[in-house]
Amino acid sequence: MIGDRIRELREGENILLRQLAAQLDMDTALLSKMERGDRQFRKEEILELAKIFHQSEKELLTLWLADRILKSTEGEAYISEALNLALTTYQQSL
Amino acid sequence: MIGDRIRELREGENILLRQLAAQLDMDTALLSKMERGDRQFRKEEILELAKIFHQSEKELLTLWLADRILKSTEGEAYISEALNLALTTYQQSL
DNA sequence: ATTGACTTGACAAATTTTGACTAAAATAAA
DNA sequence: TTTATTTTAGTCAAAATTTGTCAAGTCAAT
Numbered sequence: 440m441i442g443d444r445i446r447e448l449r450e451g452e453n454i455l456l457r458q459l460a461a462q463l464d465m466d467t468a469l470l471s472k473m474e475r476g477d478r479q480f481r482k483e484e485i486l487e488l489a490k491i492f493h494q495s496e497k498e499l500l501t502l503w504l505a506d507r508i509l510k511s512t513e514g515e516a517y518i519s520e521a522l523n524l525a526l527t528t529y530q531q532s533l
Numbered sequence: 534m535i536g537d538r539i540r541e542l543r544e545g546e547n548i549l550l551r552q553l554a555a556q557l558d559m560d561t562a563l564l565s566k567m568e569r570g571d572r573q574f575r576k577e578e579i580l581e582l583a584k585i586f587h588q589s590e591k592e593l594l595t596l597w598l599a600d601r602i603l604k605s606t607e608g609e610a611y612i613s614e615a616l617n618l619a620l621t622t623y624q625q626s627l
Numbered sequence: 628a629t630t631g632a633c634t635t636g637a638c639a640a641a642t643t644t645t646g647a648c649t650a651a652a653a654t655a656a657a
Numbered sequence: 658t659t660t661a662t663t664t665t666a667g668t669c670a671a672a673a674t675t676t677g678t679c680a681a682g683t684c685a686a687t
Contacts, residue, residue, distance in 0.1 A: 471666095522623065638678085647671100
């Protein structure tokens, strides 16, 4: 999800994986995994990517956090119910 | 949240922390932390607790998963947005 | 002051996540 | 097809996180 978006942005600007990896100071193989969702981005990387691609931090961070949320539910039952409950619980806590 | 519910159920049946801990084959201190939300239950423990207290697995697992979801978002920005996005993304994936 | 129930903090053990590296696979260019 | 480049997959150890245990702590009731 965030990985797809990053790939989309990268390809939209015709930047190679290894070039973007260099900008982020990371191994190309690792960035490849991150774009494909095998590994998670770190928040700092998302912020850096927002700068590089002139996207709002909010958009990218939201995608990134949604990914992490879904990852934390992988393989479980009652995911919709739990997400709904988490949402209302969170909103009430504000 | 799930911890509160377990404590409620336990106290409702006048079971001591150490007694329930014994039934779950765990240290009393650990169960104490779990009820208070310091530590997370494992899924097998939730299933066992559903049996012990004659509650539906769905109810307890949903509470448990919602807890884990919220924990995975702790300290982040755009939590509501991400939860909503995670929810719609998940539902579309079905 | 002693007992019983529960809580807390510190530490060690276990598990999971992570990044670097290597090589294989896919893709593109010649 | 060969060669070069880009991407993906697999492995391994280090780092980080989670988990379990124990001892000491609080608090309330006796």
